[in-house]
Amino acid sequence: MASLRSGLRRLSRLSKRGIDIGIACLALFLGFPLLIVVAAFVAMDGGPILYRHKRIGAGGISFGCIKFRTMILDAEQCLEEYLSYHPEARIEWARERKLAFDPRVTAVGRFLRQSSLDELPQLINVIKGDMSLVGPRPVTQSELVNYGSAVPLYKSVRPGITGIWQISGRNEVGYETRVRLDEQYVKGWSLGLDLWILLRTPAAVLSRRGAK
Incomplete structure (x- = not known):
């Protein structure tokens, strides 16, 4: 029975990958x-298109992680x-x-972030196998400390373009809650x-709830 469950789960993960590639x-x-x-x-503005x-x-x-560039040139110096x-x-x-007001973000970039259009190039990451359509929010190395004992769980799957955090209010949700989700x-x-997450994502994007 255990081997049957393991086989079904493996088949489900293969199906997930196939769905990812097809939809992307x-x-x-x-x-x-x-x-x-x-x-x-x-x-x-003369800068690179992708980041x-x-x-x-x-x-x-x-x-x-590929995105449309939403920030000015020399963004890190501006932030400091x-x-x-x-x-x-x-x-x-x-x-x-994150910042409620981020001086690095361009006018075009602000619209792209609020509409989530800046994340469309991540479909390339999905096809390459770096990401999935659905999964945990992709984090930086420095952010992993916030995941504590959940780090092995996070590393066990591909991060996603969308996920529970995104349909639950995005930046309205605190970081601890995001980790728990x-x-x-x-x-x-x-x-x-x-x-279920994919079906709820369009409404979450259109509402712009928690978008920054």
């Missing part, structure tokens, strides 16, 4: 005109200067790794859960 390829094909339009707006940020994937292997003049913002950054997702994973 279809979405890239259908969304290609939109990708071109977004790329043109991002390129207007790759190191995130931790399955097995603890880092990968370049801003935090040096705003102690309350430094505390917020240390706690959440990711832990619950991995422990209770099923294809049915993924389908």
